[in-house]
Amino acid sequence: MVRYCYIVAEGPQDVEFLIGLLKFYHLKRVKYFSSLDKFWETLIPKNYPIDDDLTKRVPVPYFVQNEQLSIAVHSAIGDTRIAQTIEESLNFIQPSQLFSVGIFADADYSKTPQERFNKLITKLSDIELPNFLPPSQIGQVNNHSPRCGIFIAPNNRDQGTLENILLECARINYSDLLNLSQTYIESIDRNQLTKDDLEDFKKPAGEKKAIISSISSILRPGKALQVSLQDNRWIDEQTLQLESIKLIKNFLEQIIGL
Numbered sequence: 001m002v003r004y005c006y007i008v009a010e011g012p013q014d015v016e017f018l019i020g021l022l023k024f025y026h027l028k029r030v031k032y033f034s035s036l037d038k039f040w041e042t043l044i045p046k047n048y049p050i051d052d053d054l055t056k057r058v059p060v061p062y063f064v065q066n067e068q069l070s071i072a073v074h075s076a077i078g079d080t081r082i083a084q085t086i087e088e089s090l091n092f093i094q095p096s097q098l099f100s101v102g103i104f105a106d107a108d109y110s111k112t113p114q115e116r117f118n119k120l121i122t123k124l125s126d127i128e129l130p131n132f133l134p135p136s137q138i139g140q141v142n143n144h145s146p147r148c149g150i151f152i153a154p155n156n157r158d159q160g161t162l163e164n165i166l167l168e169c170a171r172i173n174y175s176d177l178l179n180l181s182q183t184y185i186e187s188i189d190r191n192q193l194t195k196d197d198l199e200d201f202k203k204p205a206g207e208k209k210a211i212i213s214s215i216s217s218i219l220r221p222g223k224a225l226q227v228s229l230q231d232n233r234w235i236d237e238q239t240l241q242l243e244s245i246k247l248i249k250n251f252l253e254q255i256i257g258l
Helices: 012-025 038-043 079-090 113-125 162-173 175-187 206-219 225-231 243-256
Strands: 003-009 062-065 069-075 100-106 147-153
Touching (some): 003 012, 003 079, 003 243, 012 069, 012 100, 012 162, 012 225, 069 079, 079 113, 100 243, 113 147, 147 162, 162 175, 162 206, 162 243, 206 225
Parallel strands (some): 003 069, 003 100, 100 147
Antiparallel strands (some): 062 069
16 A cells, blocks of 8 residues: 655755655656656646746656555645645645655754744644644654655754755765865855845855755755755765764655554
């Protein structure tokens, strides 16, 4: 019997990172609609454009599957839409047929991981759907049906984002590019840039994001970070030994029932 798992992450980079980990469990990305398990078909929008907005991305999850597992990994396009994305999706599929619901978020620098977890729990508790019970502890997956768990990157303890984890990966597999990127970012004359130019850069995770983007721009010039996450050595046998990635792998194993 196939186990259906639904995972929501904040953005497309998080989704690609999780898929990179899931591939180590012999799960393959579903490319064609004709290959998709029919269970998920109701999550595929039938009309375009979405909300009459031609610039809006069609909110389709990415899917990976094998003979035992079928997993949807969905970008919420922002941290404020995680609970809403889950609620919208669970109105289209049968929660009673789901094996699990997983959430992958991060602890930005204005909140601790526990504060972020508590806020998510408050929002999830407002979802009035049968058989859906949020977890009671950060990083743990309950044994309800469906299972539910929340992981707060980078490690359920420290403030940070996915980029904290990617910097650890870069130290192992792209140390020269990392050093060069750090030097480049540090050498920028910020006085030559306007307040608007530096708006994102000055955010708590701005410099880390700039460093990671600099590395990925060399590995996959002109392409988004998620392309580099899919194609390059951010996740391999060596980086799987990092504590933060071990924690995420353990979380995913509970979510998918391994």
